[in-house]
Amino acid sequence: MTASLLRLGDEIDDYCPRCKLLLNHAVASMVGSTVVKVVCQTCHTEHPYKNAEVPPKKKSGPRATLMDQVLAKVAPPEPEPAPEESPTEPEEAPEPVRKKSVATPARYITRHATRPPRGKR
Ligand SMILES: [Zn+2]
Numbered sequence: 806m807t808a809s810l811l812r813l814g815d816e817i818d819d820y821c822p823r824c825k826l827l828l829n830h831a832v833a834s835m836v837g838s839t840v841v842k843v844v845c846q847t848c849h850t851e852h853p854y855k856n857a858e859v860p861p862k863k864k865s866g867p868r869a870t871l872m873d874q875v876l877a878k879v880a881p882p883e884p885e886p887a888p889e890e891s892p893t894e895p896e897e898a899p900e901p902v903r904k905k906s907v908a909t910p911a912r913y914i915t916r917h918a919t920r921p922p923r924g925k926r
Pocket of ligand 1: 820821822823824845846848849
C-alpha cells in the first residue's frame with residue numbers, strides 16, 4: 806500500500822482534459838484518502854482525478870479523416886488526368902499575344918549633379 810498522504814491543495818500530477826497534457830494539479834476534493842477532484846495549475850480547470858492516466862486517443866477525429874483522405878489521394882500513384890479545361894468554352898485560337906507597343910522608350914530620370922547637395926558646408 807502506497808502511503809500517499811495527500812491533502813487538499815497538494816500538488817499532484819494528472820491529465821488535464823483541457824490542456825490535454827499531464828500537468829501539475831492541486832487536489833481540490835477528496836473522499837477519505839482518495840483524490841476525487843483536481844484543479845489544473847496551468848489552466849485552473851477543475852476536473853475529476855484521472856489517476857494521472859492519459860486517456861487513449863480517439864479513433865479518428867475529423868482531422869485524421871481529412872489526413873486519411875489526403876493520404877488516400879496521394880498513396881495510389883494513379884496519374885489521374887485532371888480535366889482543367891472547362892467544357893463549356895469552345896477551344897478557340899488563343900488570343901494573339903500582342904507585343905506591347907513601345908511608343909515611348911523608357912525614360913530614365915537622371916539627376917545632374919550640377920549643384921552640390923545642400924547641407925554640410
Ligand atoms: Zn489544464
